[in-house]
Amino acid sequence: MITAISSFLEEVLRGEENLSLIDRDNIKIMLEYSDNLIGLLFVNKENPQMREELKTILSKTEENHKAHFTKWTGEISRFADIGELVSKIMK
Numbered sequence: 001m002i003t004a005i006s007s008f009l010e011e012v013l014r015g016e017e018n019l020s021l022i023d024r025d026n027i028k029i030m031l032e033y034s035d036n037l038i039g040l041l042f043v044n045k046e047n048p049q050m051r052e053e054l055k056t057i058l059s060k061t062e063e064n065h066k067a068h069f070t071k072w073t074g075e076i077s078r079f080a081d082i083g084e085l086v087s088k089i090m091k
Contacts, residue, residue: 003038021046034058036069053089060085 005019022029028046032039032054039054061082062069068078 030054032058034062037061050090057082057086057089 005022018031018033020031022031023046026044028043030041030043030046030051032041032051037058039058041050041054043050061079064081064085065079068075
């Protein structure tokens with residue numbers, strides 16, 4: 001869904017940059033991108049530190065699972081450790 005929204009906005013707005021924030025009343029969705037992933041963070045207000053932490057999660061996930069992305073099978077159970085990574089970083 002997020003990929004579709006990003007693609008739609010890129011086409012309509014003729015932009016080259018990825019969608020980085022969806023702002024709706026008191027909920028904001030911060031988006032960050034890596035080569036193989038899109039990270040989403042639902043927050044009450046935009047926070048640069050939280051954005052950096054989201055980037056760190058994406059970077060470490062890419063690093064830890066490089067082999068799974070090059071030979072993607074659709075098996076998501078291989079990424080079970082991401083919850084632990086998020087817990088450590090988002091304290």
